[in-house]
Amino acid sequence: MNDRLPHWLRGVLTLEAAYRWRALATDGSDLVVSGATALAVQLRHRVCDEIVCVPAGSLLREPVTVAGMAVASTDDILVNLLWTESGERLADLRQVELRTPLQVEEGLILLAHVRPELSTERVISELSEAAAQLTGDLGEYWAERLPEVAASMAVRGFVRRAVVPRQRGPVHRPALTLGSSGQVWVEPHERDGQPVAGYWRRR
């Protein structure tokens, strides 16, 4: 793997992280890029300054190959984000909810498959503690969202869910794509006073 990294990939990695990526790819590493790094690669929502890798054996879904390295699926990334501590965890989880069809509740179901010994309540409580320290949009988002998540733990009854915006109408978000797909990401926004989730559209 002596080629330069793709332009878009260099855009989401710091110089050091990009150098390490190339070094791992050149060595033919069988590790899988996961966590915050994989999320930055999948969503391209921020610059990542580290390369988080995990062994290939413990994944729920088949990873994709990007520039010589296997990159974990969004399902595996979400599970990883739920049980590992990191400074950007809640910001990254929010981006997962806004930009993909995944939500924390489904992540908790997936987490039970990977780490059955972990208590779901404990994960929610840790997220709540971390969210209590937040301010601004992110703090407001999780202050509204985490009660929904906690209510979803009930085994009966109706749960009102209003925080994660859906697209209006039966127009479906295309699956996330990697590389140059010819599509551009439209950020979540408001239209006619209604929240509209982020989506990909043609240039």
Place this chain on the structure above:
Amino acid sequence: MANSAYRGQMDATPEQVARRLGTSRRRVVSAARRLGVGRFDGGWLFSLEDEQALRAELGVDAGGPLPRSQMRVLAELSLRPRGLVSARAVAEACGLAPATASAAVKALLADGFIVVRDGALHADVLHPRWLELRPLLREVRPPDSRGIEAA
């Protein structure tokens, strides 16, 4: 002419609302009569507020490869880490009639989309067709006006 321009800019027809909610024109008009929303001006017209009321009453169905009731049940179970305890609980959570929910649960169990674990019904998120269904399931919304709030 003026009426059609106004209609295009401001209000939605029953067909447009039905398309956005993933349901039929008949259900939209029936719900509008029941709720007393919309106005009849040679044809039904719905403002944004009317549409929101209809959305809360009817929920949103995304369509997809499974029947509407099954999609609604799967959408709800995919957001329940501990599952739902019975078909009746599924009906409450999804805003479906108990008989409809029960039939949907049976069909989904037979197809392997639902599994019974620890005495509760769980969505099998590792089902081979799950990734195909997931984006559609996230567009589904149960009606706001039904069901018993979870404790």
